[in-house]
Amino acid sequence: MAITLKDVAAAAGVSRSTASRALSGSPLIASETRVAVKEVADRMGYRLNRVAGALRSKQSHVVGLVLNNLINASFHTIAEVVQRRAAAEGYQVMLCITDADPRREESFLRTLAAHGVDGLIMVGTGRNTAMANALLAEGIGVVNVIRAAAESAAPSVLASDREGAHAATSHLLDLGHERIGFIGGLMSANSGLERFAGYEQALRERGRQVEDSLVERGPFDSAFGSEATERLLRRNPGMTALFAANHEAVFGMLPTLVGAGVVIPRQLSLICYEDIPWLRWWQPPITVVDNGAGELGDLAMNLLLQQIERTGRSAALVQAGRTGRAYRVGAQLIQRSSCARPSAG
Amino acid sequence: MAITLKDVAAAAGVSRSTASRALSGSPLIASETRVAVKEVADRMGYRLNRVAGALRSKQSHVVGLVLNNLINASFHTIAEVVQRRAAAEGYQVMLCITDADPRREESFLRTLAAHGVDGLIMVGTGRNTAMANALLAEGIGVVNVIRAAAESAAPSVLASDREGAHAATSHLLDLGHERIGFIGGLMSANSGLERFAGYEQALRERGRQVEDSLVERGPFDSAFGSEATERLLRRNPGMTALFAANHEAVFGMLPTLVGAGVVIPRQLSLICYEDIPWLRWWQPPITVVDNGAGELGDLAMNLLLQQIERTGRSAALVQAGRTGRAYRVGAQLIQRSSCARPSAG
DNA sequence: CCTCCGGATGGGATCGATCCCAGAAAGAAG
DNA sequence: CTTCTTTCTGGGATCGATCCCATCCGGAGG
Numbered sequence: 001m002a003i004t005l006k007d008v009a010a011a012a013g014v015s016r017s018t019a020s021r022a023l024s025g026s027p028l029i030a031s032e033t034r035v036a037v038k039e040v041a042d043r044m045g046y047r048l049n050r051v052a053g054a055l056r057s058k059q060s061h062v063v064g065l066v067l068n069n070l071i072n073a074s075f076h077t078i079a080e081v082v083q084r085r086a087a088a089e090g091y092q093v094m095l096c097i098t099d100a101d102p103r104r105e106e107s108f109l110r111t112l113a114a115h116g117v118d119g120l121i122m123v124g125t126g127r128n129t130a131m132a133n134a135l136l137a138e139g140i141g142v143v144n145v146i147r148a149a150a151e152s153a154a155p156s157v158l159a160s161d162r163e164g165a166h167a168a169t170s171h172l173l174d175l176g177h178e179r180i181g182f183i184g185g186l187m188s189a190n191s192g193l194e195r196f197a198g199y200e201q202a203l204r205e206r207g208r209q210v211e212d213s214l215v216e217r218g219p220f221d222s223a224f225g226s227e228a229t230e231r232l233l234r235r236n237p238g239m240t241a242l243f244a245a246n247h248e249a250v251f252g253m254l255p256t257l258v259g260a261g262v263v264i265p266r267q268l269s270l271i272c273y274e275d276i277p278w279l280r281w282w283q284p285p286i287t288v289v290d291n292g293a294g295e296l297g298d299l300a301m302n303l304l305l306q307q308i309e310r311t312g313r314s315a316a317l318v319q320a321g322r323t324g325r326a327y328r329v330g331a332q333l334i335q336r337s338s339c340a341r342p343s344a345g
Numbered sequence: 346m347a348i349t350l351k352d353v354a355a356a357a358g359v360s361r362s363t364a365s366r367a368l369s370g371s372p373l374i375a376s377e378t379r380v381a382v383k384e385v386a387d388r389m390g391y392r393l394n395r396v397a398g399a400l401r402s403k404q405s406h407v408v409g410l411v412l413n414n415l416i417n418a419s420f421h422t423i424a425e426v427v428q429r430r431a432a433a434e435g436y437q438v439m440l441c442i443t444d445a446d447p448r449r450e451e452s453f454l455r456t457l458a459a460h461g462v463d464g465l466i467m468v469g470t471g472r473n474t475a476m477a478n479a480l481l482a483e484g485i486g487v488v489n490v491i492r493a494a495a496e497s498a499a500p501s502v503l504a505s506d507r508e509g510a511h512a513a514t515s516h517l518l519d520l521g522h523e524r525i526g527f528i529g530g531l532m533s534a535n536s537g538l539e540r541f542a543g544y545e546q547a548l549r550e551r552g553r554q555v556e557d558s559l560v561e562r563g564p565f566d567s568a569f570g571s572e573a574t575e576r577l578l579r580r581n582p583g584m585t586a587l588f589a590a591n592h593e594a595v596f597g598m599l600p601t602l603v604g605a606g607v608v609i610p611r612q613l614s615l616i617c618y619e620d621i622p623w624l625r626w627w628q629p630p631i632t633v634v635d636n637g638a639g640e641l642g643d644l645a646m647n648l649l650l651q652q653i654e655r656t657g658r659s660a661a662l663v664q665a666g667r668t669g670r671a672y673r674v675g676a677q678l679i680q681r682s683s684c685a686r687p688s689a690g
Numbered sequence: 691c692c693t694c695c696g697g698a699t700g701g702g703a704t705c706g707a708t709c710c711c712a713g714a715a716a717g718a719a720g
Numbered sequence: 721c722t723t724c725t726t727t728c729t730g731g732g733a734t735c736g737a738t739c740c741c742a743t744c745c746g747g748a749g750g
């Protein structure tokens with residue numbers, strides 16, 4: 001059997017209460033006693049039983065992380081950052097992968113609650129907002145990342161997709177491009193909607209309009225990127241720049257461009273959304289809009305820790321009936337070598 | 346306050362014992378009682394408190410997953426698969442990211458034990474095998490994936506790196522290539538060692554020897570891939586094929602090849618290790634050795650569940666003083682269009 | 691009619707830590 | 721010397737489910 005606090009207390013010649021105080025860093029204890037108990041504890045190889053602690057104190061030191069998948073670079077970056085920050089603060093992370101399925105999401109929320117998590121960070125589907133709000137009301141911390149339903153009472157950390165797309169498009173316009181292709185995501189997704197809006201807005205600000213023949217929108221996968229690129233090239237010989245706003249599609253677009261013999265940036269300027277390491281190693285290095293996935297995760301974790309630390313704060317938010325404050329992490333245009341002025345011919 | 350089993354029992358007019366039996370699917374109960382209690386429970390919105398359950402029954406329904414990072418495709422694939430399988434079996438996953446740092450690994454093992462995990466799957470550094478064996482002896486399930494120390498008492502699920510590299514190299518030799526470049530990982534890593542061994546073996550079987558000028562070995566990152574590719578091209582004008590055995594390096598190699606104007610497969614045949622979606626969408630689609638990351642995760646989870654289900658089985662293994670059985674997931678050569686016979690000139 | 695058996699149920703103890711309250715020890719103030 | 725703080729410690733209750741043991745009941749068998 002494992003060594004329990006009782007054993008340590010007995011060995012150290014103090015009561016369980018005192019031993020508990022010594023090891024949990026309570027101020028209500030003489031420092032010599034603390035040292036003595038600690039010494040005994042790790043001589044015996046004592047290991048705190050967090051399960052027992054969680055039952056009594058209602059603090060599990062576990063947080064949930066709910067997201068669609070780990071394939072998408074933004075998601076696994078967030079997962080890594082959240083895990084690291086959590087570990088550094090003494091929390092463990094329960095990982096839940098929903099595949100963007102609301103039913104799975106609901107089941108995970110229920111299960112996380114059953115495990116007594118202190119809080120959770122979610123890339124929500126938006127279909128279980130009521131349940132998430134209920135958890136919040138129970139005192140479980142909740143933070144939305146990337147997506148947030150309007151009725152969510154929890155704070156949200158969002159990317160600046162619209163601004164990012166606006167910056168990218170403006171940059172291309174500044175260089176003198178007139179016919180800028182757009183490959184984006186479905187309008188049912190938040191990112192699809194906002195990035196297209198940013199593209200449109202930048203064009204309108206220069207007195208231009210969106211040309212339908214320059215726009216391709218589709219699912220988040222590389223096959224679509226490949227096909228969309230082919231269609232755009234075929235349809236628009238005059239296209240001098242391309243804005244890839246659908247991350248997954250990029251994996252299909254780049255090889256297709258290479259295969260078509262398109263020289264970047266001489267024949268075509270290119271900007272991609274969401275930075276990933278190897279885009280910097282491409283030939284030529286690709287200009288990107290960095291959506292700040294790491295910062296999204298970091299900020300989300302900060303907000304969650306805030307809620308957890310001041311217990312009841314999250315519950316209070318709900319009672320006030322207010323919807324959660326939204327935070328935006330700025331998008332950043334990282335200029336590399338894939339953009340140039342359009343060539344005369 | 347949340348609804349407890351006591352509340353449900355009271356509402357249903359039975360004792361806590363009976364209520365517990367009804368909801369946990371014990372056979373020692375009349376089926377009408379079971380139905381009645383269940384009905385009451387979900388009418389009241391009862392949620393089992395797994396923390397309390399874990400304390401008493403020593404079954405937390407949580408498993409740990411310890412790995413280096415989530416950037417590497419094999420790792421996040423394993424993480425996804427393990428999470429999915431775990432969820433389907435009623436388990437939750439605690440995610441731990443070690444960065445391959447033995448100190449962090451040790452800390453995580455300790456913490457996972459403190460949280461009472463039923464078992465854990467680890468991509469180990471090999472420096473905490475004693476501790477992992479100790480956990481196994483305590484009855485916590487342990488399974489190694491990808492890497493396994495010789496002294497580990499836990500079963501291991503390993504990739505067939507040597508065979509995979511052998512198959513790739515043999516394939517190139519079969520096509521008639523004589524000078525095959527190799528870009529691999531550090532020999533301190535298991536995969537680096539075995540893949541090189543496979544390359545060497547295939548050459549030797551054909552009466553050839555490794556030419557040092559054709560070999561580049563270095564860290565697992567894209568910068569190295571880029572530099573290594575440049576060096577190989579400069580040094581070996583006669584190189585007609587290239588085997589990329591370092592996954593991370595691939596991200597640097599491909600763009601460098603494109604930049605150098607190397608036509609694949611006419612000028613150079615190429616095989617990469619570890620399949621990732623977009624290699625299929627490359628122009629031309631790249632022939633790869635699939636190390637079966639998904640299967641690795643799946644098999645590891647199966648072995649873990651086996652250990653957990655028959656309690657004490659893992660402990661018994663240790664007592665016998667035997668080292669854990671090793672399982673191999675076969676590597677698979679997926680032929681696409683990046684390999685051809687060397688051109689005459 | 692009584693005993694025995696097996697299925698079904700109830701009550702108390704238990705897991706291991708933390709919380710709460712009472713109280714001891716030591717020092718300060720009168 | 722007494723009284724009152726202040727500081728520290730101990731013991732019991734507690735968190736919520738599960739386990740173990742005792743009991744109860746109806747029916748079968750003697």
